[in-house]
Amino acid sequence: SAVISQKPSRDICQRGTSLTIQCQVDSQVTMMFWYRQQPGQSLTLIATANQGSEATYESGFVIDKFPISRPNLTFSTLTVSNMSPEDSSIYLCSVEDRGLGTEAFFGQGTRLTVV
């Protein structure tokens, strides 16, 4: 099973600023997934981060707002840009290290509050 270290665990940010969230995996994985969980709601996939190519974004999410880096097979970052209070959520990274459709492993989440 994969172990994911995600940081920061929480942050309070001023509107208009940006926050970069990091995820480090203890093994090499092809794809990493970034989710948003708004207060009291379920997880929504933001994008899939592929090593060596641009991330694939889901409907409603754009690269300018959520730029993603994937410099190698064990690391990825998600930036939340030009934040507004509506961006206050938990952000989670995830991998499926035994291939698509197998169990997913999650980081501990980043609880973001924008004031």
Add this chain to the structure above:
Amino acid sequence: SQQGEEDPQALSIQEGENATMNCSYKTSINNLQWYRQNSGRGLVHLILIRSNEREKHSGRLRVTLDTSKKSSSLLITASRAADTASYFCATYSASGSRLTFGEGTQLTVNP
């Protein structure tokens, strides 16, 4: 939009009782998974049931899958206060490439 709908949205029981949560989905699936989330932290995988399976057990967990009704249930037997958490079902579609999560059930087990 979310594939899965779960009910109940919230469930409160006493320690020792059984807890049953249900999940419905809309499209054909490859498998269905259940996850647990404590207090807005990361999700932990509980169990995976494939589309050709009808029932699966893991410790105090029992999962059933009815593909004709596009529904699944998670039963936690002899619940403990430590089982208090949010529980999510997630489907992996037959043609898709990602998990789609349901709305979740908030379970509270009172000591």
